[in-house]
Amino acid sequence: GQRLAALNRIQKSTGPKWFVVIIRCFVKWRLDCADFQYLSYSEILVMDRLWHVCMLLLLLTLVSVLGFTWLAQLPFGDAAIVNTPLIRDWLVVAVLIVTTFGRGFVLRAMAGVVLSLLLMACFFQAAHLFYAGDYVLPISLANAAQLDLLLTAPRVAAAIAALAFLLMIDWFVIGRGAIINARYRWGLALVLLISGVGLQVIVIKKSLRVSPAEIDLTAPDRQVLGSPLAELIDVAKRVFREHKKNQALTESELETAARFGMSIDQNAQFPLIKPHIYTSPPPLGVDGESGSFKKYNVIVFLSEGLSSRVMQPYSQAYPGLTPNVDDFSRMAMTVDNYFNHTFSTYRGLHGQTCSFYGYFGGGGVIDSASYSCIPDILRRDGYVSAFFYSQYNERTQIDEVMQRAGFDSIYDGKQLGDHYLSSETANIEIGLSDQQFMKAFIGHLKSAETTQKQGENDPFFYSLYNIETHALRHPAEDAKRYQGADSYALDTIHNYDDTFGQFWRYFQSSPYFDNTIVIFTADHSRFYDRDYRVLVERQSDYRPIFVDRMPLLIYHPSGKLAKSFDANYASSIDMAPTLLHLLGVPNRPNAMLGQSLFEQDRKNSCSITYGDNFLVCIGENTFSKQVKYFVNSVSDSDANQMYKIINAIQALELDGRVWDPRHDDPRDIK
Numbered sequence: 001g002q003r004l005a006a007l008n009r010i011q012k013s014t015g016p017k018w019f020v021v022i023i024r025c026f027v028k029w030r031l032d033c034a035d036f037q038y039l040s041y042s043e044i045l046v047m048d049r050l051w052h053v054c055m056l057l058l059l060l061t062l063v064s065v066l067g068f069t070w071l072a073q074l075p076f077g078d079a080a081i082v083n084t085p086l087i088r089d090w091l092v093v094a095v096l097i098v099t100t101f102g103r104g105f106v107l108r109a110m111a112g113v114v115l116s117l118l119l120m121a122c123f124f125q126a127a128h129l130f131y132a133g134d135y136v137l138p139i140s141l142a143n144a145a146q147l148d149l150l151l152t153a154p155r156v157a158a159a160i161a162a163l164a165f166l167l168m169i170d171w172f173v174i175g176r177g178a179i180i181n182a183r184y185r186w187g188l189a190l191v192l193l194i195s196g197v198g199l200q201v202i203v204i205k206k207s208l209r210v211s212p213a214e215i216d217l218t219a220p221d222r223q224v225l226g227s228p229l230a231e232l233i234d235v236a237k238r239v240f241r242e243h244k245k246n247q248a249l250t251e252s253e254l255e256t257a258a259r260f261g262m263s264i265d266q267n268a269q270f271p272l273i274k275p276h277i278y279t280s281p282p283p284l285g286v287d288g289e290s291g292s293f294k295k296y297n298v299i300v301f302l303s304e305g306l307s308s309r310v311m312q313p314y315s316q317a318y319p320g321l322t323p324n325v326d327d328f329s330r331m332a333m334t335v336d337n338y339f340n341h342t343f344s345t346y347r348g349l350h351g352q353t354c355s356f357y358g359y360f361g362g363g364g365v366i367d368s369a370s371y372s373c374i375p376d377i378l379r380r381d382g383y384v385s386a387f388f389y390s391q392y393n394e395r396t397q398i399d400e401v402m403q404r405a406g407f408d409s410i411y412d413g414k415q416l417g418d419h420y421l422s423s424e425t426a427n428i429e430i431g432l433s434d435q436q437f438m439k440a441f442i443g444h445l446k447s448a449e450t451t452q453k454q455g456e457n458d459p460f461f462y463s464l465y466n467i468e469t470h471a472l473r474h475p476a477e478d479a480k481r482y483q484g485a486d487s488y489a490l491d492t493i494h495n496y497d498d499t500f501g502q503f504w505r506y507f508q509s510s511p512y513f514d515n516t517i518v519i520f521t522a523d524h525s526r527f528y529d530r531d532y533r534v535l536v537e538r539q540s541d542y543r544p545i546f547v548d549r550m551p552l553l554i555y556h557p558s559g560k561l562a563k564s565f566d567a568n569y570a571s572s573i574d575m576a577p578t579l580l581h582l583l584g585v586p587n588r589p590n591a592m593l594g595q596s597l598f599e600q601d602r603k604n605s606c607s608i609t610y611g612d613n614f615l616v617c618i619g620e621n622t623f624s625k626q627v628k629y630f631v632n633s634v635s636d637s638d639a640n641q642m643y644k645i646i647n648a649i650q651a652l653e654l655d656g657r658v659w660d661p662r663h664d665d666p667r668d669i670k
Contacts, residue, residue, distance in 0.1 A: 336564065
């Protein structure tokens, strides 16, 4: 009776019976339902051909994603580079494809699940490659908690579609695989593999220059991608690796550290503590130790992810992109050849304030660790300090990270909004937009104008961090967009410049103008996301790595600083000692790793950038190291030694042996 009823329903339906059957069976979530017996042999053949086409399209997608850069291993005209992990991936996929067409249900089901997981990993890598120009990096996984920074409706929709695609593969494979006979199974697998290779010819010739495994800082040629699966596993291992254990450094390594300006005394309980911040006379002739230290206020703009190569006054590649920073440069010292020393935001904010290579890159603090940072040192001279940022506290770990840097007060987007934007709602989902953030910060400065005029308050050290210029973020609704090109990366930079212009115009007419140093820089260079990379990849000195020149502009009320300054490959680890040297604060014990830009005898001749087992030095003796890969081997010895030195420093951090907090007492311990 059930079968007759089913037959009657099919006969009353419109359209081909096989189409109605497959729709009905889809709703039942099974492909072996009883309705199939009412199909004729010819109709079953039609469905079989349709199944072949569906599987061909689905699995061809998998193969094309897996082999995204397979032919990159065969550099046309050069010696072939054998990529064993990628060949292994292809063999695994070939076996899985054949197994999914087998007749054993258990094997078919297992192969389908494994194939789905494989495809999910490849989609993950392909999406990261598309948006970020690289396979998934350790910093990406470490910052997974901040994924909401980058979520947009199209990206969420794409993720949902990919998940539905995976479920369809499981459903088709498990329920339908046994129907296809052996001849078709082997033929289809062969066609998939051959077609995948053919697709690579098209894909690779247009591939982006990316470098997850090897970095050649001198060659502009396309970089080589490895196996998406092997590299994802390797990245996961590095993210969840064991904490570093302290290792003794050799005499040769200690000499290399000293050559790069780092003082390490392995026999001391706190090996990084040294007696001085600077050794040369302060650049403007002031010296706290001789009693002439003038306590200027300080405001530092640690802007999110900016590289100087697209900004005025450093570049005219995009006219009118940063007119307000350009205007600021007319009264400030413009520093060139200045690079980021680490990445990403947490390391950049903390590392510049404390002149340190921090262990954690995706948030997190080390409870036992203490540091000697700008707020701690200036507190000894009566300064108060505050850190301002635009995000809500519950959406980030900036509060915890910057508390470890010694700030007296920390203001998040919610506090700033409640105090100075009471009639406004946040324009972005994670906090204040850059426009709102700057409006609130200016409101904070205005609230203290009276005491500034009367000279009744303590000198302050303020540092602030915005969010909208973050890679892959689109500008908020209240943003001022750039008219010179269609690019959300340029839009966010131009909008941030507009907010800085609001500050600069207010500042020049405020009581702060004559007693406050203003520093404009960034937490790190711009990440090489897709939208930004297409803007700069034709520049001959650009490389798609997380290291680049950053803006550094310093306004001093005296007007005595030079108009321009060549940092000679200094990095942002030098920012803290440079500021303290400029102020002329008394020399005190500290554990800073950097050197002032104004030192007359700077030790190192290149900027060292370190993060997530990645080390690169850009300068006279350029070298790089990422895990076990070396390029520009003229300084491999330095690369190996500096890699070990920084690992040893981070082991001291994990052991709580960077700084002795007893030094924070005005009465120095002996």
